Amino acid sequence: MMPVRQFILRGLRRVAASLDPDRRLVEHAEPTDSGPFPMAWPDRYARLQQALGRSLASQFGGRHDAGQMIRHAVSGSIKLADALVLAQLVAETRPAKILEVGSFLGFSTRWLLECSRACGSRVVSLDPRVRHRIFDDIKTHVLSFCKDDGDRLTCIDAYLSERNDAMFLHDYLKYEPVLTREEALAHLAKVPVIDQPFDSFDLAFIDGDHGFAATVLNVHLVARMLTTGGWIVVHDAMSWPDVEPALRALCTERNGLALEAIAGRDFRSRFQRIHDVRLLADGLGLVRVLDADRVRHTDPRQVVRASRG
Numbered sequence: 575m576m577p578v579r580q581f582i583l584r585g586l587r588r589v590a591a592s593l594d595p596d597r598r599l600v601e602h603a604e605p606t607d608s609g610p611f612p613m614a615w616p617d618r619y620a621r622l623q624q625a626l627g628r629s630l631a632s633q634f635g636g637r638h639d640a641g642q643m644i645r646h647a648v649s650g651s652i653k654l655a656d657a658l659v660l661a662q663l664v665a666e667t668r669p670a671k672i673l674e675v676g677s678f679l680g681f682s683t684r685w686l687l688e689c690s691r692a693c694g695s696r697v698v699s700l701d702p703r704v705r706h707r708i709f710d711d712i713k714t715h716v717l718s719f720c721k722d723d724g725d726r727l728t729c730i731d732a733y734l735s736e737r738n739d740a741m742f743l744h745d746y747l748k749y750e751p752v753l754t755r756e757e758a759l760a761h762l763a764k765v766p767v768i769d770q771p772f773d774s775f776d777l778a779f780i781d782g783d784h785g786f787a788a789t790v791l792n793v794h795l796v797a798r799m800l801t802t803g804g805w806i807v808v809h810d811a812m813s814w815p816d817v818e819p820a821l822r823a824l825c826t827e828r829n830g831l832a833l834e835a836i837a838g839r840d841f842r843s844r845f846q847r848i849h850d851v852r853l854l855a856d857g858l859g860l861v862r863v864l865d866a867d868r869v870r871h872t873d874p875r876q877v878v879r880a881s882r883g
């Protein structure tokens with residue numbers, strides 16, 4: 575059996591080529607790229623990972639061990655195949671405005687900004703920006719990591735749909751500087767919640783809370799900010815067990831939404847171990863708004879209640 579690393583490298587060229595059979599990305603690639611597609615976007619991804627490492631060392635170097643930082647940052651950020659699918663969607667749809675839900679350190683934020691340079695999309699990034707994994711002061715990092723495209727970026731510091739303090743409490747109780755439960759909850763209580771549409775978008779990328787109810791509520795609220803034909807890309811459709819069932823429950827013709835594909839699914843059959851799949855792809859649910867009117871008339875809480883029987 576071929577070593578997995580070699581298999582991945584060999585597979586990447588095929589993956590990249592198959593993701594863009596019409597070679598559209600070449601048209602939108604910038605002249606500074608090191609070579610023609612298919613290597614341009616994977617190279618960019620690799621360069622961005624290196625830049626992330628340098629940026630983390632510069633902001634958090636004195637506070638955390640370098641290896642620990644990279645492990646947390648890489649496992650919490652989008653993988654290569656997912657990033658390529660996003661790049662393809664941006665190149666094909668040329669959105670004027672993109673919504674990102676869940677930025678963490680800003681890797682996917684910068685990826686979206688870089689992918690959309692040719693069409694000049696504005697990116698609105700929404701995240702509570704509280705401690706995530708070992709990192710505090712995440713917003714400073716997002717802003718400095720994305721500064722080259724900062725004029726196209728707007729940050730909103732909030733929870734989408736619902737407060738989900740429990741997701742972050744663990745990190746305040748486990749990592750230095752450790753807070754008491756009361757201190758952490760008091761800190762989290764200051765984060766506002768956005769549970770109504772606040773803008774309109776052409777494309778959205780959701781990578782926040784991946785629980786069943788959170789996925790249904792977030793996708794529905796985001797869909798209310800898109801017009802008919804718009805796309806919502808939902809991360810972790812393979813690596814989080816509730817995401818795909820939630821998308822299947824919500825995305826019906828009656829509700830005005832369609833789950834068109836789980837991008838990355840075919841990797842499952844190419845690798846023996848799920849761990850190896852996750853080096854490349856966490857899976858993206860590709861949701862299309864079929865009918866904005868029907869979306870408006872859907873009650874997402876009813877979808878959640880019905881799934882609980």
Ligand SMILES: C[S@@+](CC[C@H](N)C(=O)[O-])C[C@H]1O[C@@H](n2cnc3c(N)ncnc32)[C@H](O)[C@@H]1O
Pocket residue numbers: 650651652675676677678679680681682683700701702703704706732733734735736737738741781782783
């Ligand atoms: C996996 S990380 C995102 C990684 C990022 N998309 C990337 O690929 O670089 C998940 C992020 O979701 C955010 N998040 C969690 N719950 C959220 C909510 N209710 N609304 C918005 N963002 C949320 C967290 O703060 C965290 O930064």
